[in-house]
Amino acid sequence: xxxxxxxxxxxxxxxxxxxxxxxxxxxxxxxxxxxxxxxxxxxxxxxxxxxxxxxxxxxxxxxxxxxxxxxxxxxxxxxxxxxxxxxxxxxxxxxxxxxxxxxxxxxxxxxxxxxxxxxxxxxxxxxxxxxxxxxxxxxxxxxxxxxxxxxxxxxxxxxxxxxxxxxxxxxxxxxxxxxxxxxxxxxxxxxxxxxxxxxxxxxxxxxxxxxxxxxxxxxxxxxxxxxxxxxxxxxxxxxxxxxxxxxxxxxxxxxxxxxxxxxxxxxxxxxxxxxxxxxxxxxxxxxxxxxxxxxxxxxxxxxxxxxxxxxxxxxxxxxxxxxxxxxxxxxxxxxxxxxxxxxxxxxxxxxxxxxxxxxxxxxxxxxxxxxxxxxxxxxxxxxxxxxxxxxxxxxxxxxxxxxxxxxxxxxxxxxxxxxxxxxxxxx
Amino acid sequence: xxxxxxxxxxxxxxxxxxxxxxxxxxxxxxxxxxxxxxxxxxxxxxxxxxxxxxxxxxxxxxxxxxxxxxxxxxxxxxxxxxxxxxxxxxxxxxxxxxxxxxxxxxxxxxxxxxxxxxxxxxxxxxxxxxxxxxxxxxxxxxxxxxxxxxxxxxxxxxxxxxxxxxxxxxxxxxxxxxxxxxxxxxxxxxxxxxxxxxxxxxxxxxxxxxxxxxxxxxxxxxxxxxxxxxxxxxxxxxxxxxxxxxxxxxxxxxxxxxxxxxxxxxxxxxxxxxxxxxxxxxxxxxxxxxxxxxxxxxxxxxxxxxxxxxxxxxxxxxxxxxxxxxxxxxxxxxxxxxxxxxxxxxxxxxxxxxxxxxxxxxxxxxxxxxxxxxxxxxxxxxxxxxxxxxxxxxxxxxxxxxxxxxxxxxxxxxxxxxxxxxxxxxxxxxxxxxxxxxxxxxxxxxxxxxxxxxxxxxxxxxxxxxxxxxxxxxxxxxxxxxxxxxxxxxxxxxxxxxxxxxxxxxxxxxx
Numbered sequence: 001x002x003x004x005x006x007x008x009x010x011x012x013x014x015x016x017x018x019x020x021x022x023x024x025x026x027x028x029x030x031x032x033x034x035x036x037x038x039x040x041x042x043x044x045x046x047x048x049x050x051x052x053x054x055x056x057x058x059x060x061x062x063x064x065x066x067x068x069x070x071x072x073x074x075x076x077x078x079x080x081x082x083x084x085x086x087x088x089x090x091x092x093x094x095x096x097x098x099x100x101x102x103x104x105x106x107x108x109x110x111x112x113x114x115x116x117x118x119x120x121x122x123x124x125x126x127x128x129x130x131x132x133x134x135x136x137x138x139x140x141x142x143x144x145x146x147x148x149x150x151x152x153x154x155x156x157x158x159x160x161x162x163x164x165x166x167x168x169x170x171x172x173x174x175x176x177x178x179x180x181x182x183x184x185x186x187x188x189x190x191x192x193x194x195x196x197x198x199x200x201x202x203x204x205x206x207x208x209x210x211x212x213x214x215x216x217x218x219x220x221x222x223x224x225x226x227x228x229x230x231x232x233x234x235x236x237x238x239x240x241x242x243x244x245x246x247x248x249x250x251x252x253x254x255x256x257x258x259x260x261x262x263x264x265x266x267x268x269x270x271x272x273x274x275x276x277x278x279x280x281x282x283x284x285x286x287x288x289x290x291x292x293x294x295x296x297x298x299x300x301x302x303x304x305x306x307x308x309x310x311x312x313x314x315x316x317x318x319x320x321x322x323x324x325x326x327x328x329x330x331x332x333x334x335x336x337x338x339x340x341x342x343x344x345x346x347x348x349x350x351x352x353x354x355x356x357x358x359x360x361x362x363x364x365x366x367x368x369x370x371x372x373x374x375x376x377x378x379x380x381x382x383x384x385x386x387x388x389x390x391x392x393x394x395x396x397x398x399x400x401x402x403x404x405x406x407x408x409x410x411x412x413x414x415x416x417x418x419x420x421x422x423x424x425x426x427x
Numbered sequence: 428x429x430x431x432x433x434x435x436x437x438x439x440x441x442x443x444x445x446x447x448x449x450x451x452x453x454x455x456x457x458x459x460x461x462x463x464x465x466x467x468x469x470x471x472x473x474x475x476x477x478x479x480x481x482x483x484x485x486x487x488x489x490x491x492x493x494x495x496x497x498x499x500x501x502x503x504x505x506x507x508x509x510x511x512x513x514x515x516x517x518x519x520x521x522x523x524x525x526x527x528x529x530x531x532x533x534x535x536x537x538x539x540x541x542x543x544x545x546x547x548x549x550x551x552x553x554x555x556x557x558x559x560x561x562x563x564x565x566x567x568x569x570x571x572x573x574x575x576x577x578x579x580x581x582x583x584x585x586x587x588x589x590x591x592x593x594x595x596x597x598x599x600x601x602x603x604x605x606x607x608x609x610x611x612x613x614x615x616x617x618x619x620x621x622x623x624x625x626x627x628x629x630x631x632x633x634x635x636x637x638x639x640x641x642x643x644x645x646x647x648x649x650x651x652x653x654x655x656x657x658x659x660x661x662x663x664x665x666x667x668x669x670x671x672x673x674x675x676x677x678x679x680x681x682x683x684x685x686x687x688x689x690x691x692x693x694x695x696x697x698x699x700x701x702x703x704x705x706x707x708x709x710x711x712x713x714x715x716x717x718x719x720x721x722x723x724x725x726x727x728x729x730x731x732x733x734x735x736x737x738x739x740x741x742x743x744x745x746x747x748x749x750x751x752x753x754x755x756x757x758x759x760x761x762x763x764x765x766x767x768x769x770x771x772x773x774x775x776x777x778x779x780x781x782x783x784x785x786x787x788x789x790x791x792x793x794x795x796x797x798x799x800x801x802x803x804x805x806x807x808x809x810x811x812x813x814x815x816x817x818x819x820x821x822x823x824x825x826x827x828x829x830x831x832x833x834x835x836x837x838x839x840x841x842x843x844x845x846x847x848x849x850x851x852x853x854x855x856x857x858x859x860x861x862x863x864x865x866x867x868x869x870x871x872x873x874x875x876x877x878x879x880x881x882x883x884x885x886x887x888x889x890x891x892x893x894x895x896x897x898x899x900x901x902x903x904x905x906x907x908x909x910x911x912x913x914x915x916x917x918x919x920x921x922x923x924x925x926x927x928x929x930x931x932x933x934x935x936x937x938x
Contacts, residue, residue: 213810271809273802280795283784290742290773290781291796291849292763350786 035343035359035392042363046370054370057248060241065175065320067365068254069094069313071358073336074343075265076309078357079302081340082269082282084349085141087306089130089148090336094314094329096152097122101315102165102324112171116315123311126152127304135299149333157326166323175320177253188243189250196242200235207231254316261309266354278302283350338385339364342392363388431492432457432623433478433592438489440473440482447473448487449647455592460614460624462634464669465644466868471627474644475594479513480506494591510591514581514598522570527552529569530584551587559583559613575606582613586622593617594625597866599633603726603894604929611637629866631662643668666869678901679873681880685904686717688755689888690771690857695749697730697737703745708734709912711749715857715888720879722903723892724928730912731892732776735859739773740766753856767796772855774846776862776892778839782846785835789827790816792834792845797853819848823878840871847878857888864898876902896925908932 046054053059073090080087101119104110110118126148133144183190207227214221245251251259269275280288281295289295313332318324343360345352364385371381433455440448448470455461463471476482478491480500491498493509500506503513520529527549535541536548552565561579569577578598585593595614599607611633614624628634634641641660643650650668653660666677697708708730715721725731736743738751740763751758758769766773775781783792793816794801801811816830823844827837834845843863850858860879864872879902883889893899899906906923908916908931916931 214813271807272805273798273807274805276791276795276798276807279787279791280784283786284780286781287775287784290736290739290763290775292740292767294762294764350784 034395035356035363038392039359039363039366042366042370046366046373050370050373054373055244057244059369059373060244061248061252063362063365063369064245064255064258065252066369067361068175068252068258069317069320070332070335070339070365071258071361072261072309072313072316073332074339074357074361075261075354076306077333077336078340078343078345078352078354079265079269079278080141080306081337081345081347082278082349082352083299083302084282084285085134085299085303086337087130087141087145087303088333089126089145089152090306090310090313091329091332091334092149092152092156093123093126093307093310094317094332095156095324095326096126096159097311097314098318098324098328099156099159099165099326102167102318103159105168105171106165112168115171116174119311119315120308123308123314124304126311127307128300130307131300131303134303135296141303156328160324160326162326164323164325167318171315172319172322173253174257175252175254175316176322178249179251179253179256181250188246189248190246192242192246192250195251196238196246199238203234203238204231254320257312257316261312262354262358269354274298274301279350335364336361338389342389344396360392363392430457431455432494433625434492435474435478436490436492438474438477438487438491440470440477440487447647448477451489451644451647451649453642453649454652455623455625456639458618458621458623459639460618460626460637462626462628462638462641463644464628464631464634464641464665466669466870469644469669469868470647471644472596475513475596475625475627478506479503479511479594507588510589511594512585512588512590512592513594513596514578514585515596520569520577520580523568525566525568526556526563526572526580527565529580530555530565530587532584534588555583555587556580558586560609560616573606575602575609578602578606578610579613582610582617586617590622592623592625594627596627597629598626599628599630603728605726607633629868631665634665635660635662641665645669669869677869677873678898679877679880681720681883681902683720683883683904684718684886686719686886688714689717689719689753690715691752691755692738693750693752695734695738695751696747697733697744697749698747700744706747707744707912708737711909711912711914713890713907713914713917715890717886717888718883719905720883720889720891720903722899722906723890723909724896724899724906724932725892725909726932728911729909729932731909732861734909734912735773735861735890735892738766739763739771739859742766742773767853767855770854770856772796772850772853772858774850774858774860774863776865778842778846782849783834783842785833787834788831789820789825789834789837789845790830793819793830793848793852796849800852800854815852816848819852823848824874838867838871840867840874843867843871843875844878847875851882855887857890858882859890859892861892862894863891864893864895872898896928899928900925908934910934 043054073094077087077090097119100122101115104118105112105115130141130144130148133139134141179189179191181189181191186193207230211221211227242251245255269278277288277293277295277298280291280293281298285295314329317328317332321328339361340352340357341347341360342363343352343356343358345357367385367388368381371384372378376384431454433453435451435453438448438451438453439446451470451474453463453474463474465471473482477487478500480502483501484499485501491500493511498506498509500509506513521532524532527545530552531548535543536551537543549565556563556565556579559579559582561576561583563572563576569580572580582593582595598610602610607630614626614637617624626634626638635655638655640655641653643653643665645668653664653668691712691714693712695708695711696706699705699707711734713721713723723731723735733743737746738760740760742763751760753770758765758771760766760769760771779785784795787795790812794807794812797815798807801808801815813830819825820827820830825837825844825848826841834842837845847863863879864875867875879889879891891899891903900920900923904920906918906920906928907914908918908928910932915934918927918931
């Protein structure tokens with residue numbers, strides 16, 4: 001061989017400080033961890049400022065119930081945004097589906113399980129309509145969904161005719177219901193504790209399995225300390241959260257729906273071929289097409305899916321208010337979009353995760369609730385939320401410009417005054 | 428007595444973890460054409476960015492003297508003001524604006540109050556265009572003229588700013604031979620007008636042809652400066668300096684084992700996607716045998732890429748007629764998916780635009796085209812994926828510490844290997860390789876050639892599209908020539924030379 005390329009170096013084994021091990025272990029996901037840390041700091045802040053009121057079981061439960069629909073919307077929205085699109089119609093679709101379902105139940109007395117199916121079907125039809133224009137006619141999603149925003153708002157108003165239509169009590173349980181308790185009296189809600197235990201067990205098992213697999217292939221694994229720290233942290237969060245919920249009425253039904261959707265969509269985006277196709281199309285549409293990805297089909301399905309999730313959110317919201325109202329769902333799309341961007345997605349597409357968006361949505365939710373707890377004026381809450389959105393994205397943009405998009409790196413830089421080195425252009 | 432216009436002394440530029448330039452010196456005489464050569468990543472572009480203020484004063488060590496004074500540029504504006512213009516590989520023109528608007532962008536012909544006098548601007552534009560030998564209506568939009576002419580507009584734009592030193596980064600990379608010749612001729616003309624040029628290029632024959640002196644950079648160090656007028660400077664001499672070793676064979680030896688016909692394409696005709704009356708490929712037929720490396724030569728605009736992409740699942744244009752047979756069996760090629768399933772692979776010409784998702788890891792990039800091979804019921808088996816990626820990481824010697832590295836952080840040659848790995852993973856029978864070595868350094872090129880040879884030895888058929896005739900002559904067993912969408916000849920390697928190929932490539936057959 002006339003070339004001087006060397007074999008890839010084996011991962012070096014060397015002693016390093018605990019801090020640098022942790023740093024290495026968490027590298028790459030720092031944006032997401034950064035947001036999680038910010039969320040934790042925010043919760044801590046409110047906990048102190050409200051003299052321990054913030055983390056009252058009742059407050060935590062209402063955090064989940066009040067934000068459930070936005071978080072559900074954010075799940076669909078992040079996929080749309082990864083693809084490089086946007087969906088402005090979800091608020092109107094929420095209202096339209098909620099109104100349709102409420103009206104059908106009122107007029108025909110359709111049992112609620114069928115009503116839910118009906119709502120999902122309506123959502124799918126709406127999504128197919130919008131997906132068609134985006135994917136097969138090639139109209140920018142911004143325009144299609146802006147049109148959809150007006151269109152479905154109009155239909156919603158037409159159906160409700162400026163009246164509020166109540167929904168049956170069973171239907172209301174989607175948002176306001178809780179799992180029935182069983183088992184010995186423990187002062188806590190038993191099913192919630194059991195679910196938490198299962199969640200932790202599955203988490204630990206998956207992490208260990210993954211670690212083993214990576215090691216089996218002779219690839220460098222995360223330092224053990226980092227993994228343990230991560231697992232302990234996550235488990236602690238789950239336990240605290242579960243105990244809080246369990247000492248009130250247990251996990252609300254909307255929490256279960258959300259939990260299931262997060263797991264399902266995390267799996268779809270991270271582990272399936274379809275998920276890969278979403279990231280591939282969002283990252284480089286032309287390259288994806290030449291790699292065998294049917295990018296139109298991906299566009300269509302993701303837009304369709306988003307409207308189905310909007311239908312779910314719409315029904316949850318209708319159930320939460322016990323009735324469908326004409327003005328339901330206004331600005332929901334903006335909350336969902338803000339959650340996704342706070343959660344680390346990129347405007348240019350190709351980047352974003354479901355879990356990140358949930359963190360982003362919770363940041364917004366915690367701000368809402370915490371500031372309300374502190375009796376801050378709602379106008380101020382709006383202003384603060386706007387600044388947080390701007391700040392979160394600005395932080396990301398700036399740290400990317402400086403080099404590694406690293407949260408801890410930024411802190412380190414702040415403490416060690418070295419000349420700012422530029423990043424080699426990664427062209 | 429020499430007159431030095433530019434002197435860069437002991438320039439050292441560090442990025443976190445990398446020393447991009449280490450104690451680099453560059454002396455440029457007034458009025459000369461000075462070329463800078465080096466492998467990709469050697470530091471050529473970084474040096475030019477230091478010079479033009481993209482990397483501002485204070486972020487590097489060393490001194491720059493320009494036109495007799497020490498200069499400390501903090502941004503491009505300051506260097507432009509001093510008379511230095513840099514023309515990047517990626518053109519900085521705005522496609523929707525006209526030539527005039529582009530020419531005076533940031534330098535508008537304005538009267539008091541900032542009102543632009545468009546008539547005066549247009550007249551001036553016409554004048555400036557004449558200097559670069561471009562006879563175009565100044566009111567035409569940039570997107571409507573070819574890359575070659577766009578390049579000229581860029582130079583005209585620099586001239587409009589009264590430039591003393593013109594820096595061109597890979598000016599001919601995207602040009603065909605005729606446009607390249609014109610451009611190089613223009614540089615000579617500018618030289619006569621006293622403008623100094625620094626040119627960065629991978630095309631060594633051009634460098635040898637027009638340079639007065641050549642500075643070679645390797646791994647961030649200045650290796651030597653060659654004075655062309657002294658003689659003895661040829662391509663091999665430059666390559667020796669660039670790679671620090673003798674590349675007596677730029678192309679690996681290969682004994683072809685050619686088998687039965689593998690892919691046959693008959694009478695393939697493709698229309699332009701937006702102008703269906705215009706046939707871009709007309710009745711093209713070709714055969715690729717097992718174990719054979721077949722070249723497809725053609726000038727830019729001849730329809731090479733369009734032909735390949737049309738065959739590859741109609742990913743370009745509108746197919747009018749034609750059929751394709753693999754092992755004598757007719758193929759259905761309605762989509763890229765069909766093409767991959769049929770055993771075709773198309774290694775795209777532009778890795779950043781068409782070949783890779785730059786946000787992806789090496790692992791996900793390698794598995795992306797053959798993802799169905801490692802998934803069951805639509806769920807990706809990441810175990811298998813890691814396995815496959817690791818296998819290619821080693822086999823193709825992709826230079827990256829782990830397969831979890833982002834592809835955007837790899838060098839051009841290694842990115843190209845990732846693209847190759849991605850297609851090898853689909854286990855195709857025929858690979859179409861479009862400009863497989865464009866913009867990558869000499870050492871990596873050699874490795875790519877070896878990989879192509881290995882693929883042929885495994886009985887696969889390879890169709891190589893390249894603008895560099897020596898490359899086709901160096902690695903192909905047989906070469907088709909394409910001229911204006913028509914296949915004009917099928918030349919065996921033994922019979923082929925550059926002049927013959929060029930004759931066929933420019934031959935026009937009556938429609």
